Amino acid sequence: MPSNAIQMILSRQLADSLSVPVFLVDPEGNLLFYNVPAEAILGQKFEDTGPMPVGDWGTNFFPFDEDGTPIPPEGLPLVQTIHTQVPAHRTFWIKSLSGDSINISVSSIPLIGRDGDFCGAMAIFWNNKRNL
Amino acid sequence: MKVKLHGTRGSYPVSTAQNQKYGGNTPCVEVTEGRQRIIMDAGTGILGIDFGAYQDSDRIDIFLTHLHMDHIQGLAFCKPLFNPNQKIVIWGPADSEESLKTRLNRFLSPPLFPIPLRDIPSQLEICEMPNQAVEVGPFRILSEYISHPGPTLGYRVESGGKVLTYMPDHEPTIGRQGLYPEDEWVSGFDLAANADLLIHDSQYDAGEYQQKFGWGHSSLDMAVEYAERTGVKKLVLFHHDPNHSDAQLDEMFRAIVQNRSLDFSVEMAVQGAEIAV
Numbered sequence: 001m002p003s004n005a006i007q008m009i010l011s012r013q014l015a016d017s018l019s020v021p022v023f024l025v026d027p028e029g030n031l032l033f034y035n036v037p038a039e040a041i042l043g044q045k046f047e048d049t050g051p052m053p054v055g056d057w058g059t060n061f062f063p064f065d066e067d068g069t070p071i072p073p074e075g076l077p078l079v080q081t082i083h084t085q086v087p088a089h090r091t092f093w094i095k096s097l098s099g100d101s102i103n104i105s106v107s108s109i110p111l112i113g114r115d116g117d118f119c120g121a122m123a124i125f126w127n128n129k130r131n132l
Numbered sequence: 133m134k135v136k137l138h139g140t141r142g143s144y145p146v147s148t149a150q151n152q153k154y155g156g157n158t159p160c161v162e163v164t165e166g167r168q169r170i171i172m173d174a175g176t177g178i179l180g181i182d183f184g185a186y187q188d189s190d191r192i193d194i195f196l197t198h199l200h201m202d203h204i205q206g207l208a209f210c211k212p213l214f215n216p217n218q219k220i221v222i223w224g225p226a227d228s229e230e231s232l233k234t235r236l237n238r239f240l241s242p243p244l245f246p247i248p249l250r251d252i253p254s255q256l257e258i259c260e261m262p263n264q265a266v267e268v269g270p271f272r273i274l275s276e277y278i279s280h281p282g283p284t285l286g287y288r289v290e291s292g293g294k295v296l297t298y299m300p301d302h303e304p305t306i307g308r309q310g311l312y313p314e315d316e317w318v319s320g321f322d323l324a325a326n327a328d329l330l331i332h333d334s335q336y337d338a339g340e341y342q343q344k345f346g347w348g349h350s351s352l353d354m355a356v357e358y359a360e361r362t363g364v365k366k367l368v369l370f371h372h373d374p375n376h377s378d379a380q381l382d383e384m385f386r387a388i389v390q391n392r393s394l395d396f397s398v399e400m401a402v403q404g405a406e407i408a409v
């Protein structure tokens with residue numbers, strides 16, 4: 001496997017030091033890394049899964065909208081950022097491992113290196129109950 | 133390849149009786165293969181290069197890792213720059229906002245230097261390193277951005293079936309205990325993988341590093357861990373802190389190698405040393 005771009009490596013180091021869930025994906029949408037707080041959302045440990053293709057991680061946390069309609073991967077901000085290379089944001093619901101519905105907001109940003117190369121995207125997941 | 137260390141000191145040059153063994157010039161490494169030559173960085177060590185000696189090529193190629201002062205300080209006083217018949221190519225990192233030439237011109241222009249870059253008499257070409265390999269004579273040079281403040285490249289130089297990796301300023305992980313377990317998450321891994329010689333940052337001892345997270349440099353322990361991980365055959369500990377005397381560096385080296393069995397050789401960078409690769 002070729003080395004990740006330095007922007008991606010430094011993003012992982014940042015994610016490692018944060019208490020909010022962070023996801024990092026490559027330009028193809030493969031989930032390259034998620035931090036420990038994000039493991040609670042996916043219900044899996046990065047140590048166990050390693051990187052995951054978009055079809056696997058995009059549905060793992062059962063995202064759905066206000067009407068209860070499941071959101072397909074292409075409706076998720078992170079996947080949109082991968083396609084458009086611009087930031088995206090959306091508030092929606094996910095199912096926790098215990099079956100509760102949690103209202104979250106997701107913001108994703110493109111990671112574009114100094115040479116202008118798009119090397120992937122980073123998203124933070126915000127539990128809207130957290131500060132309310 | 134022959135690798136000559138003309139400058140091994142980090143941050144700023146020193147010249148005291150306590151710094152004579154390892155040397156006081158800032159980073160510059162001359163790499164030769166037969167009568168061909170490239171130069172890595174242009175710290176004050178570059179002033180020790182004999183530019184008149186053996187050289188087949190009519191041009192001088194200088195590869196800058198980054199533009200921190202200790203890596204370009206010798207450039208302004210480098211004699212070939214003032215020879216109108218001399219072709220010089222300076223390679224270095226691209227940045228998203230300003231060209232390499234514009235950034236170099238900030239240093240090579242008044243009031244920091246009396247002559248602006250455009251008036252330097254030699255035939256000077258300034259090139260940003262591309263994403264693919266650059267070929268200069270027998271050398272094939274690859275680069276990647278590595279972890280250090282500001283755009284900073286590490287280099288992998290291949291020639292005659294041998295590999296030199298040059299990472300004078302590098303903090304592969306920032307304040308984290310150990311490297312990530314997956315190779316693809318290790319800064320510069322592909323550059324250093326299985327190199328015959330790795331010249332790597334080792335500015336601090338382990339205690340000092342605890343106070344210097346994010347400053348962009350490694351401790352000796354980090355450099356050894358990095359060399360172990362990337363499977364190099366020889367590690368040269370480089371970019372000595374200007375505050376460390378010869379005696380302190382001796383002691384730091386003794387502490388790092390004692391009671392440790394390594395499957396590669398390790399030595400401290402000594403100004404003037406020549407290493408056959």
Ligand SMILES: [Zn+2]
Binds near residue numbers: 200202203300371
């Ligand atoms: Zn330096």
Ligand SMILES: [Zn+2]
Binds near residue numbers: 198200280301348
């Ligand atoms: Zn530096």
